[in-house]
Amino acid sequence: MLKKLKFRGTVFSRTYAFSLFLTQLLIVNNNVYASEVNSSVLNEHSAVEVAVSDNPNLAEVQERYKALLEVPSQVGALPDPMVSLNAMNFPTDSFDRDQEPMTQLQVGVIQVIPFPGKLGLKEEAAEYDAKAAGHSVDEVRLLLVKNVKSKWWQLYYLDRALDTVKSNQALLQQFITVAQTKYETGKGLQQDVLLAQLELSRLMDQEIQLKAIRRNQAIKLNILMDRPANDVIVLPDQVSKLMPALADENALYLQAESSRPLLKKMETKIEAAQSRLDLAKRDYYPDFKLGVTYGDRTGDNPPPMGGSRSDFFSVMVGVKVPLYSGRKQSKAVSQRSSELQMNRYALLDEKGLVMAAISSAVTDYQEAKQQFSLYGSGIVPQAQQTVQSMLAGYQVSEVDFLNLVRSQMTLFNYELQYWKALSDAKQALARLEAAVGEESVYE
Template identity: 95%
Template structure:
């Protein structure tokens, strides 16, 4: 019975081994095809290496969303002079008091042809306030352009560093695949000489298959990230992006967090935009209060008459000259002007509260970015100077021990996969730190965030 149980166990091991071998062979066939397909893109377009600064320059120059906001700013610059100018005068032509029986101009003394000009004149100060509010709107739009540019730069840098991490992750996967192939060769040699187990070979092949699957997933993720970066730079979505291998790994010290808050209050375009909106709302409130005062309308009319006066006056009929002055009476001020003042007051308070809320969000974004940067910086240093080198030494030591049958193969594979994960964490820490810096620059509103 014990022998039968052992035989069944051996049969299951062999069966699983055959399944693993089939999957392994399939991936060995598919993976090279994926690599060839990926290389075809590079051969077609002969891509240029794109560094971080180049990507930012291209995006700032070509991004359509930024161009749209810039055109809106240009359009608003044309508004102040329009609203600050008097309304166009009205020219009138009138035919007055024509007799309906003959329509003869000489028949009646009051028959005349008139030409007149009238002009609406708002109460003093109204036009100036309208122009002032429009100028603030244009100024706020200018700050909006700066804010959109700032967020665009942040997004480009973040996508660039995500791509850089994926490139290094793919390199790490390939290196570990090569290491596992070395394990397979050693395990097969020991198995063929009777010093090893078939399970060791199957286990190494399974781990290699998993790495191949992970490579397929990483390539898909990288392509999706490249599409997003291409869109930000207004390039075709399927353009190939090649990044440099060597980048700066410096982790500069940041300025004090409170000083970053102060910098943001003076430098962040979004806060400037909201402050300008408050000024515009104040001008509109002043204008609403000025609407209690009436507007004026001035007009002059010249009347041309023909024919002669009857005796005893006699002589030709003289022409007429008329002057008109009109005043708009705010008769319904309780339903119009008062409501407008109340509306503008609420809008002013709304903008003030929005500014306070946004300042809180900005300080939170600064603190969050600082925290993420410090964490990633410490992890990058720890992985680079301690954990990864130690894990590499552990794998080399275990491989040497396995070759002389002093180390179990499962522990060797586990140490290798641990090294693989640590190497990924090393590159991820670098990418996370750089992305945190990009977010911090955007939150503060300028790049001078260092000591």
């Protein structure tokens, strides 16, 4: 029996030593990680400012908007006139300008003139396209801010989760010490020590996973801010935990209809489609071509008229006849009509999606807000008191060690849920602001 106890004690010592080794290894890794941390702290507002200033996708959309602003004046201008220089009716035997009366050097100008109203409609459609691109810039900026805020709050939750894991590791170390002391004095069981070591190892594994998740989230936030992917991000320890009351859901719907850039973009695309439909109908009317030429001649007229030859002046007017309107203009009108209706349906569909996004964000926010309040004011403090009471009871052998460990791990999970509720609520607010189109979503 003594040999058996000695053997089990050896197993316990090796297991305990291995747990201590893992703990020290994590501490070393934490120190290395801390040494790499940049001293500057990135708060939520700063992250948004950096992303809006440096994000390449937003810059790309802004340049597209600038490019489209230059289009209306181009399509609204008359086509460039054509200047012609002609050598007319030169005799092939001598190429002498004086030999034949019809020999002349001509200079001419030809100008195509679209039917009145066509250029104005082209310019109007291009202006609507540019305006829609401007709304696209606002929409991309809005979604960028939402994504930055969401990633920032995910990182904040992971930081608090890592802090919670570390504090629970320290508490489990205390449990191990207490259990080991009781075991060595014959008042406890070796399985209590092994159980605590197992839970400690699980926390170490969870810490490793959380650090990997945090690094991946930091990479995504760095990309949004156009920073190197491996830049270290340090967040503040303290943040505002205020959970403001939201405006009425129907009021948020109305607010989105007037503020959401995406809906404004869809409305502008409808106006552009209407202009193109009007232009297609105007194409039934002909365009014109006006030409003027001046012919310079040399030499004299033959008798009896005599005298030097006069120059020629010519005017030409051409009209484009819509001879194949059944296959061209009529089809174009039908095409533009379908495109207009398509954009109208797209707006209705997008409105439905926006309203759904608002309702979903409001629901998520209210749920997370209630959970945060419940965990913060009730569940977590009660769980802390339970653990303290059980620890005191275990030290005097009034509480089973298994129940003590279970109560501590339950507290650990509640603490994680507390921070997750805060993060979820803030992310829901970010989604709601993006869905509405502005930050004024509160009462």
